[in-house]
Amino acid sequence: MHWLESQVERLHGLSETLARAADCKQARQSFREAVEDVAAAVVRRDGVTACFVCHDGLLIETAGRAPDFEALSAMTQHWMVAGKEAALTLSLGKVRQMVIVGHEHKLALFVIGQLAVGILSPSAVVLGRALAH
Amino acid sequence: MAMTAIDRSHKVDKVLGTITALRGVTAAAIIDSDGLVTHVRRDFEINTDALGAAVQIAFGSARRASDHVAQGATHMVLVENKDGIVMLAPLSRGFVLALVGDSSAMLGAVRFEVKQTVPELNTIFA
Numbered sequence: 380m381h382w383l384e385s386q387v388e389r390l391h392g393l394s395e396t397l398a399r400a401a402d403c404k405q406a407r408q409s410f411r412e413a414v415e416d417v418a419a420a421v422v423r424r425d426g427v428t429a430c431f432v433c434h435d436g437l438l439i440e441t442a443g444r445a446p447d448f449e450a451l452s453a454m455t456q457h458w459m460v461a462g463k464e465a466a467l468t469l470s471l472g473k474v475r476q477m478v479i480v481g482h483e484h485k486l487a488l489f490v491i492g493q494l495a496v497g498i499l500s501p502s503a504v505v506l507g508r509a510l511a512h
Numbered sequence: 513m514a515m516t517a518i519d520r521s522h523k524v525d526k527v528l529g530t531i532t533a534l535r536g537v538t539a540a541a542i543i544d545s546d547g548l549v550t551h552v553r554r555d556f557e558i559n560t561d562a563l564g565a566a567v568q569i570a571f572g573s574a575r576r577a578s579d580h581v582a583q584g585a586t587h588m589v590l591v592e593n594k595d596g597i598v599m600l601a602p603l604s605r606g607f608v609l610a611l612v613g614d615s616s617a618m619l620g621a622v623r624f625e626v627k628q629t630v631p632e633l634n635t636i637f638a
Contacts (some may be wrong), residue, residue: 403628403632404530404632407625407628408530411621432620433620434620434621434623434624435620435623436620437618437619437620437623438618438619438620438621439618439620439621439624440618440621441618452620493624494624
């Protein structure tokens with residue numbers, strides 16, 4: 380299985396466990412640690428500039444180097460709101476991923492429960508390949 | 513069976529311990545409606561009397577500001593300072609949870625944890 384896909388699935392599983400957990404504290408800690416581990420692992424891949432995790436537009440974790448992580452997380456909230464609205468209008472189902480490609484950089488966003496994970500890279504990088512193994 | 517005061521205190525200490533384990537969080541305290549600190553966990557010396565009074569004043573001001581703009585109950589107060597953050601969240605029965613974080617604290621992580629922790633503390637204080 381594609382490495383990033385497997386990590387995202389694992390995080391979804393932990394997020395669902397957190398939502399159902401009787402002992403929220405342990406589930407929350409496990410979820411948070413897993414998210415931090417994934418961010419650290421993603422940024423070690425060739426071609427990935429930065430990885431961040433945010434909630435409601437505020438940073439939970441950062442890895443790598445970005446000019447402005449706070450701007451990234453704030454804009455992520457904008458994109459998430461717009462994306463969710465569009466997905467609702469078009470009956471796409473719950474938003475799971477978004478990719479914004481600029482002339483110089485691209486940003487891939489993954490929705491995991493209440494959190495969003497963002498991966499920043501130069502536009503030329505094929506993230507699917509960089510994060511496959 | 514009703515919780516004893518010792519059980520309640522132990523549970524609160526455990527919750528505050530979880531909060532202060534977050535990166536950058538240097539203190540967490542519970543302040544009652546009279547501005548007295550009932551529970552505190554900290555990494556540095558802190559004047560708890562001053563903290564308690566300041567928290568209730570700050571929170572009271574925030575609540576009045578919200579009333580003035582008709583925005584309903586205050587759920588959280590965030591103070592972002594040169595060297596860190598202070599976050600306040602109301603609990604039941606007039607208690608307030610106060611957190612102090614240094615510049616390494618991740619605002620989103622702290623806020624996320626506080627949002628999850630408030631219901632837990634309200635259950636303890638119920």
